[in-house]
Each structure stands twice: as C-alpha cells, then as structure tokens.
Amino acid sequence: MREAIPDQILTAAGALFYREGIRAVGIDRIIEEANVAKATLYRHFPSKDHLVAAYLQARHDRVIRSLEEVIEAEIAPRDAIKLIFERLHEKADSPEFRGCAFALAVAEHGDSERVVSVARTHKTMVRNIFSAIMSKADSGSQQASAHLSLLYEGALAIVAVGRDPSAVLIARDCALSVFDTAVFTKQPS
Amino acid sequence: MREAIPDQILTAAGALFYREGIRAVGIDRIIEEANVAKATLYRHFPSKDHLVAAYLQARHDRVIRSLEEVIEAEIAPRDAIKLIFERLHEKADSPEFRGCAFALAVAEHGDSERVVSVARTHKTMVRNIFSAIMSKADSGSQQASAHLSLLYEGALAIVAVGRDPSAVLIARDCALSVFDTAVFTKQPS
DNA sequence: GATAGAAGTAAGACCGGTCTGTCTCGGTTG
DNA sequence: CAACCGAGACAGACCGGTCTTACTTCTATC
Incomplete structure (x- = not known):
C-alpha cells in the first residue's frame, strides 16, 4: 500500500477542489482520480461536506506549520x-x-458550519502568527499585527482575481513599512 | 409596467446570487423570484453565464458610481x-x-472569461479610484494607492470569512497611517 | 380610430445530463 | 471467515436549456 486510503482520497480531492472549485468537482471525479470506489470514499467521509472540511483542515495544517517554522x-x-x-x-x-483556499471554500459553502469553522480558525491563527512575530519585536503592538494580516489577506484576494503576483511584493513593502513605523513609534510598556 | 423586465430579472438574480452563491441558485429559483417565465429570461440573457456577467456588471456600475461620488x-x-x-x-x-461579490463570483466561476473579465475590470477601477485620490493629495505616490487598495481588499476578504466588521475600521486606521506617511515623506516632483 | 398581425409573455412540459448518496456483487487480503 | 475493497448499477433530485401553448400587448397600416 503506497498510501493510506483517506490520504489518497484527500490528496486527489484537494487538488481538484482547489484547481476547479468545490461545487464544480463531483464525487465521481474524485474517486476516479483517487482510484477508489465510491463506497470506500463514503466509508471514510460520511458526506461531501465532511470531505471538504477535511480537505480544508489538511490545508490548514500545512500552511500553519509552514508559518510556524518561520517563527x-x-x-x-x-x-x-x-x-x-x-x-x-x-x-x-x-x-x-x-x-486563498479558505476564502474560496467559504465563497462556495458559506452556509456550511463545518466549512466556515475551519476557515475562520485558519484566519485567526494566521493573525496569531503575525501577532507572535510582533511581540518578538518587543513592541507589543497588536494593532500592527492586525495590519499585517490585513495586507496578507489583501494580497491573496487581489492575486486571486487579478492573477498578478506583483501585488504580493507591494504588500510586502507596505508590511515592512508598517513594521518599521510600529517599532519606531512604539510605546514604552 | 413597474420595471423593465431585464432589470426585474437582474434584481432577483442579483439578490439570490449574492446571498446564496451563483452555483447554488438555479434558473428556476430566479424566474420564480422575478415572476417571469423561463423563456423570457432566456430571451434577454442567452445563458446563465451571461446573466451572471450582467449581474456583476450592474454591481460594478453601482459600486464605482458610489466611489466616484466621493472623488x-x-x-x-x-x-x-x-x-x-x-x-x-x-x-x-x-x-x-x-x-466582495466579484471575489465570490471568481471563486465560483474562475474559468468563465466573461465573469473574470468584469471582476478584473472592477478591481482595476477600484485601484484607480485610490490612485485619483492620492494624486489629488499632490503626492503622486502610486505606491500608496496600491497600498490603500490592498487594505481595502484585505478588509473585504477578512470580513467575508470572519464576519467581524471591525476589521474594516482597523483597515481604515492603517490606510490613514499609510496616507500620512506617504504625504509626509513625499518626493519633490 | 379600428383592426390585423407581429412580438412579447406566463406557465410549464420536457430533454439529456449531472449531482450526492445507497446498495449489490464479487474479489482480495489478512 | 471477516473486513475491506473496486466496479458500477441505481435512486431521487436538480441542473441548464429548449420548446409548446395560450394569452396579452403593442404597432403599423388602412
């Protein structure tokens, strides 16, 4: 066995969901791509909604781990x-x-509590990452960390529509500028 | 006749598309809400894709007009x-x-050239609005206007997932700070 | 201004396709 | 033998889109 079956399904579903959209990808496409029977998929994931949530959760883990490495x-x-x-x-x-896969998922399944919950948790944790970084700069500005995540999400949103990655570099420059002024004008605690 | 039929359809479709999502709303729901026959809808809009594009275009016009009033x-x-x-x-x-209705639409129909085109045009024009404002501040910083639209889109994205409108106020504060530093450190032209 | 015809409309049947989810069957593996 | 699996039929619903039928409304011509 090359890979545990749930992971095999999640890998295929995740790629399809992100590339083509969640509603645009049917169960049949997923089981074909994953080389798995339909009953097998439904044994591991009781509904498509559960599968979507699991896909987001896996993505969440991956992204957060990558960000925490930076910290x-x-x-x-x-x-x-x-x-x-x-x-x-x-x-x-x-x-x-x-x-952003989470923004995309909420756009399609904003009424699914399961989906929205994972997405919200993700956004909160991304903000916490920036918060942790700012507190290491011994300028406890929570405001600045909110600004940084705002820029981060803005870059994601703009690239999602405009497909011009240079927006991310502009966001980086603005973020560094925000950081500098926050540290420069920091209040003594 | 209270309202032209195309507007009647667009009003109903627009409300449903934005509230529940484009793929989640079928033609039958739209014609029921608009009190219109199916053939009538298809006489004015040759396909659902055209209807979606028209919905976005109407929204685009409304938002841009509102922003231009500010200018x-x-x-x-x-x-x-x-x-x-x-x-x-x-x-x-x-x-x-x-x-943002345009981000939502692209999330669902990112492969429709008709849809993506309207969304991209909208984002570009929003950026141009900020650009026009910054050039009135006789500090020709195009960089600052890009930062402002980044914050604007970031606020939209964060509220879309987190549903906490205070993110917009944080974005406002950051935008004003960006504006102040841009004007303060402006280069002589 | 009356009238014939063109055009627009509502209501809904209908088509082929796709959707999620269930179930059966037969094979494989531990 | 028991648990899992692949393959796929099947169910019931819904999808976008076409078409028919009967009715209304507008318009052009006499």
Missing part, C-alpha cells in the same frame, strides 16, 4: 515578515495559484 | 479615504454582507 527559526521579526510575504509571492507566481 | 465631492483626500472605509464598514456591519 521558530531564529530570525529577526522584520526578516520573518519579509520571508512570509516572499514565500507567498513564490506561490502566487504560479499559473495554478487561485488564491 | 467628485470636494473633500480632502484624507477625508475621502476615511469616508470610503467607513462606508464599507457600514455595509460590512450587516448580517447579509458576504464580502
């Missing part, structure tokens, strides 16, 4: 921010990039 | 920015707000 690496907060945006730029500079 | 009003650039974000906050502070 755990002992690099200066300013460079961490730079790195995060430049990693995003790399991803955005690819024809198959379609924007 | 044409003789108010200071800084106040114009403030006003734009506070108007967005008003809209976001409503249970039926679901985020």
